[in-house]
Amino acid sequence: xxxxxxxxxxxxIVFFGFVPVGGxxxxxxxxxxxxxxxxxxxxxxxxxTLLVVNNxxxxxxxxxxxxxxxxxRFGEKFGRYFYLMLGITxxxxxxxxxxxxxxxxxxxxxxxxxxxxxxxxxxxxxxxxKKLNSILGExxxxxxxxxxxxxxxxxxx
Numbered sequence: 245x246x247x248x249x250x251x252x253x254x255x256x257i258v259f260f261g262f263v264p265v266g267g268x269x270x271x272x273x274x275x276x277x278x279x280x281x282x283x284x285x286x287x288x289x290x291x292x293t294l295l296v297v298n299n300x301x302x303x304x305x306x307x308x309x310x311x312x313x314x315x316x317r318f319g320e321k322f323g324r325y326f327y328l329m330l331g332i333t334x335x336x337x338x339x340x341x342x343x344x345x346x347x348x349x350x351x352x353x354x355x356x357x358x359x360x361x362x363x364x365x366x367x368x369x370x371x372x373x374k375k376l377n378s379i380l381g382e383x384x385x386x387x388x389x390x391x392x393x394x395x396x397x398x399x400x401x
Contacts, residue, residue: 247299247311256295261288282340286394289334290387293360296327297367297383301376324368331360331386338394349397356390 246252265284270276299306299313300323307316315323338353363382370376 247306247313250312250314250317252295252299253292253314256292257285257288260291261285279341279344279346282337283394286334286337286390289330289337290390293327293330293383294380294387296323296330297376297379299323300327300367301372301374301379304372324364327367328361328364331364332357334390335360338397341397346398346401348400349394352397352400353390353393355393356386359386359389 246255262281262284265287266276266280269280269283296315299315300320303313303315303320303323306313314326318326335353335357339350341349359382363379363386366382367376367379370379
């Protein structure tokens with residue numbers, strides 16, 4: 245299983261970012277563009293935030309059972325900031341859409357940072373246990389918000 249070798253985060257980015265986003269685009273357009281790469285990476289990073297919350301919540305049990313998730317390997321503090329940086333990186337990657345003149349697709353998604361940061365603050369405050377399940381829900385909501393903001397931005401452009 246992936247949790248025993250620490251490849252979960254990489255595979256989430258590939259199989260929930262590049263494969264569905266890039267694959268869908270390629271099947272329809274028979275080409276690949278830099279914007280597709282950016283959109284795929286954004287999607288993969290956002291979905292990885294969900295895995296990070298799950299692994300953050302389960303870090304003590306995972307360590308006892310021999311799992312080697314990124315958070316078990318690098319610790320609670322790393323996991324806390326990894327979650328924050330995944331969301332920030334995904335949001336900042338949207339600025340790459342400016343290369344193609346997609347102003348709204350670049351800047352509307354920056355609004356995502358507000359709920360992402362608030363969720364992160366709650367995650368840090370809760371620290372451990374089943375109460376972190378609420379952070380899974382908030383993270384899912386934030387991912388949906390980012391998707392909506394990017395879609396609206398692309399439609400306006």
